[in-house]
Amino acid sequence: MKVVILGCGRVGAYLARRLQEEGHGVTIVEEDSAALDRLGPGFAGEIVVGTGIDEDVLRRAGIEQADAFIAVTNWDNTNVMAAQVAREIFHVRRVICRIYDPLREEIYRELGLEAVCPTLLVADHIHEILAGERGGGAS
Amino acid sequence: MYVIVVGGGKVGYYLTKSLLERGQEVLLIEREPRRYAVLREELAASVMLGDGSEVMTMLQAGMDRASTVVAVTGDDEDNLVICQVAKQRFHVPRTIARINNPRNKNIFGRLGIDVTVSSTEVILAQIEQVIPTESLVHLLTLRNVGVSFVEIEVPAASPALGRPLKDLGIPDDCIFPLVIRREKAVIPYGETVLEAGDQLIAVTSEASEATLRHILLG
Numbered sequence: 112m113k114v115v116i117l118g119c120g121r122v123g124a125y126l127a128r129r130l131q132e133e134g135h136g137v138t139i140v141e142e143d144s145a146a147l148d149r150l151g152p153g154f155a156g157e158i159v160v161g162t163g164i165d166e167d168v169l170r171r172a173g174i175e176q177a178d179a180f181i182a183v184t185n186w187d188n189t190n191v192m193a194a195q196v197a198r199e200i201f202h203v204r205r206v207i208c209r210i211y212d213p214l215r216e217e218i219y220r221e222l223g224l225e226a227v228c229p230t231l232l233v234a235d236h237i238h239e240i241l242a243g244e245r246g247g248g249a250s
Numbered sequence: 251m252y253v254i255v256v257g258g259g260k261v262g263y264y265l266t267k268s269l270l271e272r273g274q275e276v277l278l279i280e281r282e283p284r285r286y287a288v289l290r291e292e293l294a295a296s297v298m299l300g301d302g303s304e305v306m307t308m309l310q311a312g313m314d315r316a317s318t319v320v321a322v323t324g325d326d327e328d329n330l331v332i333c334q335v336a337k338q339r340f341h342v343p344r345t346i347a348r349i350n351n352p353r354n355k356n357i358f359g360r361l362g363i364d365v366t367v368s369s370t371e372v373i374l375a376q377i378e379q380v381i382p383t384e385s386l387v388h389l390l391t392l393r394n395v396g397v398s399f400v401e402i403e404v405p406a407a408s409p410a411l412g413r414p415l416k417d418l419g420i421p422d423d424c425i426f427p428l429v430i431r432r433e434k435a436v437i438p439y440g441e442t443v444l445e446a447g448d449q450l451i452a453v454t455s456e457a458s459e460a461t462l463r464h465i466l467l468g
Contacts (some may be wrong), residue, residue: 164327164354165353186327187303187331188303188328188330189333191330191331191334192326192330192357193327195330195357195361196357199357199360199361200356200357202361212304212305213333214304214306215304215335218334220336240349247296249340
């Protein structure tokens, strides 16, 4: 599988390394070249420096041949726009984006984007841990 | 009619001010506290502090009763999201987005934004009046109705020269409200004959644009 990842933050870098170790073709797109250090010395995938909402940059990253596009910059609106460009212009089969704001995530789900909201995931997980403790104490 | 403007830069500020002068109900949303403080001095209650792409801010601004939303921040991705959320969640009838990168015009249209305005494109059009590289320039596109305002400079080799407008086979969904000839405005009618160097303002459906280009530019 060929995957293009936008955003080399902690999530983007981790995902890039992991997918590459699993044998996938990975290209990472990042605006800030300093952030690319997060990939570590062992990363053998491709790197494109540039903004991910620019069609030319995405083309350089090989989005036309990509099976999946993942938008995980720190900015919700950038992820949303990049994901829609990947879907509407490049017709990438699998497009996933991160949206921190739960209300915006809900809206873009309604519009058909595959969105992941870390805010809700973490809050739900913590809530589950707490609920588990309470349940354990009662039994 | 209630208008919400998002982004208190120069465009947002002067737009809000002009709308207020016309007695329009308008609210400007600015994200940056320092900029907000400056705007507040002049616009008082017509400006609000907040992130205009946040649903909570939109709720507080009364987005559900807005008839028009204008997104004029310096970031295209923010302008896109503001307009999309305004439409999807608050059913705002008309959304207008400023585009900084003219190449984003296409994607904004596909994603349901009613009107896009690109100052880069407008300035480019002005430059091209002096250095004609492209004879047909888009001034404004109303995507939801599929209509464009275009400016066409009639070249010396135009196949449309020497014959009245009514005989050129102009499509029905295309009209010419104005011709600029030797720096004077002329309202054309059926008998008007085009001259080389005329600047023609046309309102055309997107479907007929290619035909129009063919008739006037060859």
